[in-house]
Amino acid sequence: MTRLLVVGGSDAGIAAALRAREVDPDGDVTVLVADAYPNHSICGLPFFLSGETPDWRDLAHRTRADIEEHGVRLLLDHRAERIDPDRRQVEVSAPGGRTVTLGYDQLVVGTGAVPVRPPLPGIDLPGVHVLHTMDDSFAVAALLARRPRSAVIIGAGYIGTEMADALTHRGVDVTLVEQLPAVLPTVDPELGAEVAAELTRHGVEVAAATTVERIEAEAGRLRVEGSGGFTAAADLVLVAVGVRPDTALARTAGAELGVRGAVRVDRAMRTSVDGVYAAGDCAETWHRLLEQPAYLPLGTTAHKQGRAAGENAAGGARTFAGSLGTQVVKVFDLAAARTGLRDHEARAAGFDPLTTGTTVDDHKAYYPGATRLRIRVTGDRRSGRLLGAQILGAASAQVAKRIDVYAAALAAGLSVDDVTDLDLSYTPPFSAPWDPVQAAATDWTRSLGERGVLPATVPA
C-alpha cells in the first residue's frame, strides 16, 4: 500500500489527495494543512470581505467531512518543516509545539505562494495587510468591523481591483495605487483604461503611474506617500502587488528551482528529487503555447496540476496539458478576461505578432440590453496562428465563457481564421450570427490582409 503524503491543504494539495484516492482506492493518503482551513477558496476572499459571502465557511470548495469521506486523512495545523528525501521522511511542526516525523513513499508539495511584501518603510505597521490566507482575511474583516473610513490599496491587479470593489461595497472610500501607467496590467492598457473608468465611476480614486514610497502612522491612522506628490490618509492599507512561490520546504529536499524561482517540475509534476512531486503556486507551470515552463499562479492551474500530481503519485501516468494563463476578473459591473499571449509577450517568444482591436455588441442590438464588448486578438503574421485574446465588457455579457472559446481554440492550435469557421451558437438575445469572438477574428484577418503580409483570403 502506497503511503502518499501531501503538503498543503489548498487547491493543489487537496486535488492531488482526492485524485490519488480515486486512482488507487486502497492508497494511504495524508494531507498536512498548515492552518485550520483546508481547501478554502482564496479567490473567494474578496467576496467574504465585501459582505456578499457573509459566512467564511462557505468559501470551502469542499468541507473537511467531504474530503475525509473520500478516505483522505487531514492533519490540520501541521506545518511541514523539512524533507529528508533519502529516508523519505518529513519533519512536521504539530500543534502543541510537538515535532513529528512522517514517512512517505510519494510526496506532493503544494505549499503555494506567499504575497510579495515590498521593502517599504512602514510595511509592518498595524493596519497594513496582505490578503492571501484565511487568517489574513480575518484580520482585515476585524478591521472592517471597526468601520474604517478609507483604505489605500497598493497594486491594481486582480486582487487589488476586486478589493477596490469589495471595500467600496462595504462603504469604505478607496484609493487604488498602481505603479504602472494602467490598472489591471495583465491586459492591454486600452482595456485597463476602461477598468479604471469603471472604478472611478463607482467612486474609487485611481492613482496610476504612482509608486508608493512609504507608509507612516499619523494620529491613529495611516498615511501613504508616493511618487509625484501622492499622499493619502487611510485606516487600512492593503498590499496586493503579487505573489512569489513558497519554495522553502521544497528546497530542504534539494529540489531544483526554475522560472521565477518556482519549483522545477516536468509535465508529470515530478520535481528533480525522486519521489517528490510539486503542484500549484509553488511550482512552475507548463505553458501550452510557449511549450516551455512559465510561472502562472492560478487556482485553475493548481487544481489541474494537483490532479496530475496525485494521479501520478498513485501510479497513474497523466501529463499536465499546460496553462494558457486564462483569467477573468469582475470589477463592479465589468468583466475583463484574457487568454494566451499579449503582443509584447508573443514578440518576446519569437512570434511576429499582430494585435487588433474590435468593438462589437455582445448580442443583436435590436434585442434589449445589448452592451459593447472590446476584444483584442493577437495572432502570428507569419503562420496566421491564434496567439491570444482579451475581452472587456459587461459582467452580463458572457465575457468569461467567450474568452474560453479562444482558450479552446488556442489549446487546439487553431489559426485566427479557423475561429471564424467555428460553429458557435446564436440567438439574438445572446449573440449574433457571427459571434463577437468571430467578428474580432475576422477583423484581425482583414487587418493582416491590408498590411499585405497574408492574403485576406486564407484558404481553409
Place this chain on the structure above:
Amino acid sequence: MTRLLVVGGSDAGIAAALRAREVDPDGDVTVLVADAYPNHSICGLPFFLSGETPDWRDLAHRTRADIEEHGVRLLLDHRAERIDPDRRQVEVSAPGGRTVTLGYDQLVVGTGAVPVRPPLPGIDLPGVHVLHTMDDSFAVAALLARRPRSAVIIGAGYIGTEMADALTHRGVDVTLVEQLPAVLPTVDPELGAEVAAELTRHGVEVAAATTVERIEAEAGRLRVEGSGGFTAAADLVLVAVGVRPDTALARTAGAELGVRGAVRVDRAMRTSVDGVYAAGDCAETWHRLLEQPAYLPLGTTAHKQGRAAGENAAGGARTFAGSLGTQVVKVFDLAAARTGLRDHEARAAGFDPLTTGTTVDDHKAYYPGATRLRIRVTGDRRSGRLLGAQILGAASAQVAKRIDVYAAALAAGLSVDDVTDLDLSYTPPFSAPWDPVQAAATDWTRSLGERGVLPATVPA
C-alpha cells in the same frame, strides 16, 4: 470583370455578395431579393412580435444603404424564376409584371427554406399563420394588434417555444402543441421537460404527445382538435413544424438534390451545375463531425456558407469547414443549447456513444446568484472522443458560450478527457476552478471507467 448574380437577399445571399466584393473589389455583384426586406433577421421575428423589438426595421443585419455602399447592387421585389445554365441566364419576375433576363458568369442560389405546412384540414383558414418572412410577420402583427385572447402554436421547436414566450409577453393565452412526447425535441427529453416546466410556470398550456388533426372555424374564432381528445379555441394558430429547402429555382438548372431534398453541394458550395453555387437553407450542410452532408438550416451556417460561396464565386478558394448543429434558444428565463450529436444520432452514425448527465452550479455557490446547469455530454466509448453536448440553465448563466466551448472542442476533434485539460477562465462570480463544462466531462470519463470500457485514467 466577373458578373456575379446572387439569388436571395437573406443571410446566405448577402454574405456571398459582400464577401465577393471584398475578395474582388472590381467584381459586378447583383442580388435579387424576392421581397423588399434584404438581410432581415428571421431569427429576430419572435422579438418583433413580442414587442421587445418595437421597430421591424431594426431587424436588418445590415441596412440597404450599408449593403449598397459595399458596391452590391440590390434588386428588390425581383423573383428569380428559371435558370438557363447553358446560356448562363436567369429569368426574373420584376415589379410591374415585367420579366427580365439577367446574365451571369457565376451564380449563387440562396433561396432559403419554406415552412412546412402539414396537410391538415383547415390549414388555409384565415388566422392560421406560418412565420418565416417579414410578410408573415406583418400578418401576425396585424392580428396581434386586434388583441387576440388566445393562440395555439403547433410545434414546440425553436420557433414554437420562442413564440410561446413572445405571445405570452403580449398578453395572449398560449397553448403549445407538440406531436413528440417532449417539447424542444432537438434536445434530450430530460432537458425538454425543464423547458416545458418553464413554459408552464409562465402560463403556457403545454400539450405534448399530441397530434393536431384539424383546424375549424367556429363563431369567428378557430378551434384546433387533435389526438387524445385535445381541443382548444384560438384567435390565432401558428404553425411552426419546421422547414424544407426551397429548391424550386435550383431544380430549373438541373441541380442535383441531396440530403432531405436540399441542393447538393460540395465543400466549396458548388452545385452539380457548372457556374452555380448554393448556400444557406436551400442547400446541404457539411457536418464537421459526421464528415458527410446533412441538412441543418441555421442562420449561422447560412452566413458561413454564403461567405464561402461568394469567395469562391469571386475566384477564391475557401472550403466550408462544416456545421455541428450548434444552437441555442431562450425561453423565458431559460436557455437551452446543443452542439454535435445526441446519443441516438451518434449511434446511428456508427459510434458507440455514452451520454451522461451532470447538474452543477454555474458559478461558486458562495457568490450570490448561482443557478443550476444541467449538462449532458455524449462521447464515444471506444475512442473517448467528444461527440456532443447539451446544456440547459438560466438565461444569465452563460449557457450559449458554454456550449461554444464544447463546439470549439468538437471542431478540434478533442476527447472528452481533453476538455478537462482546457485552461478555462475562473472567478467565483462566473465559474468554478473546474468550469461546469469540465465537471460534466469529468463525470463522463468517470462513468465510462465505472462501466469498465476505458480506464478512469486516460493518459493525456
